[in-house]
Amino acid sequence: MAMGVNEEQILRSALQGSRRDLSRLLSLIESGHEITIPSQKSWTLGVTGPPGVGKSSLIGNFVNYWSSRGDKVAVLAVDPSSPKSGGALLGDRMRMTSADSGDSVFVRSLATRNHPGGLSAYISIMIDCLAACGWDRIVIETVGSGQSDYRIAAFADRILLVDGPDRGDIVQAEKAGIIELADIIAVNKSDMEGSEQAAETIRSSLSMDENPPTVHLVCSHDGSGVDAMMKDIENCIYEARCRLRARERLISAWDFRLLRHPELNRVLDLLETGSITVEEAVKSLSKSEE
Ligand SMILES: Nc1nc2c(ncn2[C@@H]2O[C@H](COP(=O)(O)OP(=O)(O)OP(=O)(O)O)[C@@H](O)[C@H]2O)c(=O)[nH]1
Numbered sequence: 385m386a387m388g389v390n391e392e393q394i395l396r397s398a399l400q401g402s403r404r405d406l407s408r409l410l411s412l413i414e415s416g417h418e419i420t421i422p423s424q425k426s427w428t429l430g431v432t433g434p435p436g437v438g439k440s441s442l443i444g445n446f447v448n449y450w451s452s453r454g455d456k457v458a459v460l461a462v463d464p465s466s467p468k469s470g471g472a473l474l475g476d477r478m479r480m481t482s483a484d485s486g487d488s489v490f491v492r493s494l495a496t497r498n499h500p501g502g503l504s505a506y507i508s509i510m511i512d513c514l515a516a517c518g519w520d521r522i523v524i525e526t527v528g529s530g531q532s533d534y535r536i537a538a539f540a541d542r543i544l545l546v547d548g549p550d551r552g553d554i555v556q557a558e559k560a561g562i563i564e565l566a567d568i569i570a571v572n573k574s575d576m577e578g579s580e581q582a583a584e585t586i587r588s589s590l591s592m593d594e595n596p597p598t599v600h601l602v603c604s605h606d607g608s609g610v611d612a613m614m615k616d617i618e619n620c621i622y623e624a625r626c627r628l629r630a631r632e633r634l635i636s637a638w639d640f641r642l643l644r645h646p647e648l649n650r651v652l653d654l655l656e657t658g659s660i661t662v663e664e665a666v667k668s669l670s671k672s673e674e
């Protein structure tokens with residue numbers, strides 16, 4: 385479907401720097417409008433990890449670091465307020481503004497609950513739009529509590545996994561299989577007991593890897609360790625995990641199509657009553673796709 389006049393106007397105005405129209409543009413994309421924009425060269429970082437480990441707080445540090453260098457930073461926060469630390473995003477916004485970086489920061493939240501098939505179909509085009517509108521650093525924050533959540537981070541070129549000092553956090557990340565996708569791992573809350581040991585546990589579990597991610601012990605509250613980690617994020621060579629990420633993106637896109645398939649409920653009814661086998665269900669859904 386070609387873009388309407390109104391959409392073209394919004395796109396043009398967003399490209400000229402209107403933040404309001406950039407927001408409107410992202411809303412259009414999120415609600416399924418097709419926006420045509422040439423693929424862009426962009427700098428993207430996915431930040432993922434279990435709920436409450438301090439992802440948003442660390443992103444607040446990154447924003448300060450980048451905006452003090454003159455970079456413009458856009459943050460796409462997917463389901464930003466988990467019940468465990470609800471309202472965190474607002475706090476971050478305030479922190480970002482207090483860093484006198486108002487014009488150089490753009491924060492947008494995206495709720496997966498409105499999208500049964502996830503956000504995979506929208507995220508790349510949103511990244512292209514942000515890059516075309518002049519945002520130099522694009523960060524995608526996702527809660528890594530389930531595979532479909534953390535997979536969205538794989539749409540970024542580099543992935544930072546944030547973990548906490550609790551063994552529970554780390555086990556959760558291990559179970560979800562996020563660790564293997566990460567280029568860099570941050571064990572946050574170094575001011576808390578157990579954090580050093582948590583970092584050591586992760587390092588030793590990675591010691592057999594061919595290209596192990598670097599593990600940083602950081603504290604978003606006082607900023608310790610953050611500058612060294614930022615340098616690592618900037619310089620990270622992420623090619624080693626490109627294929628893995630491509631695989632995760634493909635699986636996301638596949639899930640998206642399946643969960644939005646118009647015949648899905650009919651086929652599920654048949655499966656539920658045992659009228660067809662899973663194999664027949666797959667065949668039936670693939671046939672009606674052709
Ligand atoms: N002690 C300590 N607490 C921290 C640190 N960083 C973040 N926190 C606290 O941890 C809680 C969660 O922080 P968030 O930044 O919202 O964590 P998050 O991972 O973005 O949370 P979700 O997006 O809800 O998954 C807040 O109460 C923070 O103040 C830290 O370095 N040390």
Ligand SMILES: [Mg+2]
Pocket residue numbers: 439440441464465472473525
């Ligand atoms: Mg958060």
